[in-house]
Amino acid sequence: MSRIAATFAQLKADARKALIPYVTAGFPFADVTPELMHGMVAAGADVIELGIPFSDPMADGPVIQKAGDKALAFGIGMVQVLDMVRGFRQQDSKTPVVLMGYANPVERYDQRFGADAFIRDAAEAGVDGVLIVDYPPEECVDFAAKLRARDMDLIFLLAPTSTDARMRQVAEVASGYVYYVSLKGVTGAGTLDTAAVEAMLPRIRAHVQVPVGVGFGIRDAATAQAIGRVADAVVIGSKIIQLIEDQPRDKVAAVAGEFLQGIRKALDA
Secondary structure, eight states: OOHHHHHHHHHHHTTOOEEEEEEETTOSSTTOHHHHHHHHHHTTOSSEEEEOOOSOOTTOOHHHHHHHHHHHHTTOOHHHHHHHHHHHHTTOSSSOEEEEEOHHHHHHHHHHHOTTHHHHHHHHHTOOEEEETTOOGGGOHHHHHHHHHTTOEEOOEEOTTOOHHHHHHHHHHOOSOEEEEOSSSSTTOSOOOHHHHHHHHHHHHTTOOSOEEEESSOOSHHHHHHHHTTSSEEEEOHHHHHHHTTSOGGGHHHHHHHHHHHHHHHHHO
16 A cells, blocks of 8 residues: 555544645755655645646646746756655655656656656655656556556546546546646636535546545635535645745745644644
8 A cells, every 4th residue: 555545544534634735846945845845744734745847837827837947947856856755754754745747857867767767766765656747647557557566656637627538547547646626727826616626526536436635726724624525635735835935944844834734723623
């Protein structure tokens, strides 16, 4: 059983919902990420999504694009991201870490270091899951199997426009959890319609057996609580990036942690 599956099983036994914060690796300072990850876990995060900086992030809105650009300017690439996970693992062997990004950095890594080098090195670093935005499920059967062989999960996005056929395709290869993008458009866009999310989740669960997390548009405790009533996990990214982007280095982890404590309290209420 992967660390992600074990975490969700324990949360279900405890009748709690997963809190999954997203941060861009190497933002807002090149060396702050492991410390930031520890701060988020201390504040109640159950899984951490760590964004891989990329120059053409088509699903990301301006907030996360800006964070990625800054991290790239610091020289943060896949090698550095995996080093950050290794650093985090020196003190935390329990909290699942999911790398979220695009095909190009993964495939470039394999070009540099050999076939399946990403899977090998991610597993050795302590990565638990991978979410590649532009990998369609029908082309990922072998990739998913190789990840599962190393106790890593391949996580997919579903959207309001996803058809039943697409959900069935995702269900065939997804493990860990699926990430329901609650809004049409890019990260950080629009206002979340909780009733629409509530109506969509039974459709997803009719096809997908793994837990369902919901993200895009969750910016405060009240919305997180509303989503937590119907979803298995709440994913928050853009709001955290906005809160930490102008902080001095020694305040980054504390500011993110304070925000997540409020979300955790609302989810547990």
